[in-house]
Amino acid sequence: MNKATNITLQQAAELLAEHDNFLILSHVNPDGDTVGCAYGLCGALQRLGKKAKVACSDSLSERFSYMEEAVEEQRFQEGFVISVDVADRSLLGDLEKTYGDRVGLAIDHHLSHRPFAEKVYVDDSAAAACEIVYDLVKLLGEVCLDEITAKCLYTGIATDTGCFKFGNTTGVSHRKAGELMDYGFDAAALNYVLFDMKTKARIGLERYVFENIEFFAEDKGAIIALSKEILDSVDTEDVNGISALPRQILGVEVGIVLKEKKDGWKVSLRSNSVNVQEICGYFGGGGHIRAAGCTIKTADVEEAKKLIKEEVAKAIEELLKKR
Amino acid sequence: MNKATNITLQQAAELLAEHDNFLILSHVNPDGDTVGCAYGLCGALQRLGKKAKVACSDSLSERFSYMEEAVEEQRFQEGFVISVDVADRSLLGDLEKTYGDRVGLAIDHHLSHRPFAEKVYVDDSAAAACEIVYDLVKLLGEVCLDEITAKCLYTGIATDTGCFKFGNTTGVSHRKAGELMDYGFDAAALNYVLFDMKTKARIGLERYVFENIEFFAEDKGAIIALSKEILDSVDTEDVNGISALPRQILGVEVGIVLKEKKDGWKVSLRSNSVNVQEICGYFGGGGHIRAAGCTIKTADVEEAKKLIKEEVAKAIEELLKKR
Secondary structure, three states: OOOOEEOOHHHHHHHHHHOOOEEEEOOOOOOHHHHHHHHHHHHHHHHOOOOEEEEOOOOOOHHHHHHHHHOOOOOOOOOEEEEEOOOOHHHHHHHHHHHOOOEEEEEEOOOOOOOOOOEEEEOOOOOOHHHHHHHHHHHHOHHHOOHHHHHHHHHHHHHHOOOOOOOOOOHHHHHHHHHHHOOOOOHHHHHHHHHHOEOHHHHHHHHHHHHHOEEEOOOOEEEEEEOHHHHHOOOHHHHOOHHHOHHHEOOOOEEEEEEEEOOEEEEEEEEOOOOHHHHHHHOOOEEOOOEEEEEEOOOOHHHHHHHHHHHHHHHHHHHHHHO | OOOOEEOOHHHHHHHHHHOOOEEEEOOOOOOHHHHHHHHHHHHHHHHOOOOEEEEOOOOOOHHHHHHHHHOOOOOOOOOEEEEEOOOOHHHHHHHHHHHOOOEEEEEEOOOOOOOOOOEEEEOOOOOOHHHHHHHHHHHHOHHHOOHHHHHHHHHHHHHHOOOOOOOOOOHHHHHHHHHHHOOOOOHHHHHHHHHHOEOHHHHHHHHHHHHHOEEEOOOOEEEEEEOHHHHHOOOHHHHOOHHHOHHHEOOOOEEEEEEEEOOEEEEEEEEOOOOHHHHHHHOOOEEOOOEEEEEEOOOOHHHHHHHHHHHHHHHHHHHHHHO
16 A cells, blocks of 8 residues: 655655755665665765765675765754665665655666655666766755765766666766766776776686586577585675676577575576566566576576576577577 | 878868768778778768768778678779878878878877878867767768767777776767767667677687786786787687786786787786886887886797886885885
8 A cells, every 4th residue: 555656856856955864775785876876865965954864774885985975974863764776665675664664755767666655756767766866966956966976876877787888878878977977086997996896706706607607509598507605605796797797608699697595596597689587487587678587496406407498498499480 | 291280170071071082091900989980980971972981901890890881882983081090191001002191181089199191180088089070970960970870980989988987988978979879779789799798719718817817016916928829719809808807806906918929928018006108118118007018029928927027016016105
């Protein structure tokens, strides 16, 4: 039972102008977009003379530690609660219990947004929620933006678009990134940290992937399974983006990465052409047409591989018939 | 003895409007920027009702084959010759002999441009020569631009900036990329081909690099040598960007890649902090502060490694003292 009201961005700006003592919430397993929104908006509100702080059920990744420079630590009793890039109240994690019913404004770009806040602004054409927050902050006044808030907002756009490579990138994403870069932060140094820097453990993991990858369906399918032992030998951060590797190989239409979890094997599919959302749906999962996931509930890796390979091979065969 | 005249972009546009039967020249070992300029400008001139064709001493890479769709094959006696992204007449390669003295207009973005054309337009603030050609084409009229010419020009900006990651990327690069994307080509599919797709040979080469890399100077230096045998086992394209790999490792300040050539070992240095231009200058090479190269004239790989490691270790030591 939800009585969320959709509002315009102008109304959202007015809401912020009217209120004070803001608490801004990010989603669990925070990525560059949700923390970029939170720290960028928090810094902007503080520059406007408001009191504001950010909160998340998980800690800020070392990779994004520079964002803390955008905000001043302020102590106050939180009044107005905002969620950024949070598609569902359950994604507030440990904070859901306390704040799930108290969110005054949700700002999001997920098509799948399930309203839980009193007022909602969702624009699913935005590649990143930071694109929306940037527009919102501009409505609050140019005074809100400086080098470090711009850097936070740029981070969200850059990370959610894979540094302007993914299909969600629009001309608008580029224009906003360009305007944000004009605030003068060192985007190249930032992008190095966000996209190029690899730990030795990560390099070892990539090597393991390419050494152990198996091809099937006339080399148009590629599959790799990562056991709990291997996953535990590296940091969580080192595993980010691993699912994209098999599909990078020339000729591969569908790349499959299996990760061992408590309840079975978590499967990530990446595709150039095949609808992998359908395949994952068959196993009770979901996602997007070119990137989807599911869990196969067996401890037996060979069984999990066989099941997913069969479905993928069928889809590839159908694709080849059409060509 | 050169009498090149620097002209404005408006004058360059007038020059193109006045002339016809254009031949557009790219540089040797053509990259995305030089061919993006050539095919983009050629297509634009043809859309303006002019006759135009492109030429390069080397063939067009398979990766850029879509650019051929931007132009119609036309037969005519070339009148006005234009060079794009060519910093020196010697970079015309085999075409220098015929056209080196006949270039009417050179469009370039290299600070190091050595004038050889009658008229010259150089803007070294442009991340890519395609940024300049885009402005030039707009001056010729909106009719010149369509989806495929926009795709060619976007390619140059994307490739020269490492998909908007490198330090040469500006707010202007983003704005122009955004405007070009609005013409509707599939930028994500293009970026996949330009940046993510890897041949199996390339993956094997990356594995070789990370398996055989040696660390020195308290793991702040990383070095790998690629013998002629290894380099010959892959395509030239597969070697592109390999020089960037060692520096990607967390903690590495200077990455060194040696490639065996006829006259010795070609050295590529990439750095986060150290001035590698100075180091390469010491060996008679040059480049930029964070990316430079030189050749060490010995067939002995151990000697070459020792010589370059010594200089790099010294520079890293000085850097650490300053910290």
